[in-house]
Amino acid sequence: MLSKERLIEFSDDARKNYLDHISIDCVVFGFHGGQMKVLLLKTPDEEKWYLPGGFVLKQEPIDDAATRILQERTGLDKIFLQQFRVFGDPDRSKFHNDLYRDMLPAGENWFSGRFLSIGYYALVDFFDVNPQPDQFSELCAWRDLDDMPELQLDHELIFKSALDTLRLQLNYQPIGYNLMPKDFTMPELQKLYETILDKKLDRRNFQRRVLAFGILTRADKPRKGGAHKAPYLYSFDLENYTNALTEGFKGGW
Amino acid sequence: MLSKERLIEFSDDARKNYLDHISIDCVVFGFHGGQMKVLLLKTPDEEKWYLPGGFVLKQEPIDDAATRILQERTGLDKIFLQQFRVFGDPDRSKFHNDLYRDMLPAGENWFSGRFLSIGYYALVDFFDVNPQPDQFSELCAWRDLDDMPELQLDHELIFKSALDTLRLQLNYQPIGYNLMPKDFTMPELQKLYETILDKKLDRRNFQRRVLAFGILTRADKPRKGGAHKAPYLYSFDLENYTNALTEGFKGGW
DNA sequence: CCTCATCGTGTACAAAGTACACAATTGTAA
DNA sequence: TTACAATTGTGTACTTTGTACACGATGAGG
Structure with missing residues (x-):
């Protein structure tokens, strides 16, 4: 939480640089070795957590803003990031609003009033990330999906909406490019799908179906060293x- | 186009009532008897057309705003209306911006500066609609999909994006409830799908597939009066x- | 070299998707 | 009245896709 002085400073700054009353919230899903986590932030004063977010610079495309915000929190670049919905009920408001409501009169407090939030979701490998708190928080950390704390405001809704969208997306878009090492085995990729869907899949059928997408190439040599038969290595074509990202997989009608 | 006096009036009004720098644009698809049209507006001064749009009241949920805007243009209520994306590149701006740029100094002109637009699309029966121009336009009319005029700004992009989304949506969501009369025949419903997809479908397979969704009930009596065998009448359950709208149709994984 | 867990491939069956045949119905024209 | 054209309802054979499971192959450890 900011001091009154820092808040004044931030408000003046924000008024100059950012679009008013627009924020971006990112649901960053982190994967590694069959685990699935979400990136969350926390202030020292409050018990509730919130999603990483930020604001849009006056001359910045919104996708760039989302990329920048993500970069600031995770250090990552060039990852899968997608807008999925706007959240804008009038009774929601950027939580800083409530937080700083009493510190400044509304006219001087940039956070006062109604905020719309554009929801983005991202998929990353959480081993690549060293989470960075922002200027409002003391803590930025990965939280397990089945150990989620209570979230501020409508961030619960935004999170659930992102998860639904991701699972739907899985039906007609490829995923995994920046979530897997360059070379990986089929069981490893399957684990990723199972983690996202929270559901067991058949080993053999998974393999055939994924291969049918035509987005994988198999290496000549299998990975040695495991305690059992060495699986083949694959990499994304x-x-x-x-191409599949833009075209989509399956027809329908 | 507004006069300078009306512009001043509108700007003052808007500043009081609307969220700044946010607009809503609606792609209203109209269907009837195998035809598909889009609702467009035109000013007297400009050759290019634009999508019906509007602004969000300070205490209004954004979905309500879209509904209200649609109601003002079409007179319709309770129709299928769905948010699909935010358009917010900095070089776009509500076209009123350009239109009125020179009439007032930026400080007094509410339209100045960057606008984000929230895209919605809607499906209606264009026989139910008597298009109403808004205060900026002289004309509000249905335009055929294969006779589209040039559109203002990024409205071309918004329109295409809406059409893509609609076609994708067709794979896992039912449509047609407010596009068909209360009772309708299977060929009529098929025509709707063919129109949206711009593609012929097999009569018999279409029937079985749609019936398998379980969203139709067949009436006892067929529709008489046609020049041929009388088809059965159906209505939506x-x-x-x-239920299918919220759940979605087909699994995937 | 035997055991065990795992991997790759194959196969049998079910479900869904596709293409087409045929009979039934209705208004119209001979 | 009757033959005809157009269209609808149902059925069926074929293909593709999805699901479940069996088998042999591989590699590490005892």
């Missing part, structure tokens, strides 16, 4: 992968 | 329909 980037051309087909990005 | 509203409970199953709304």
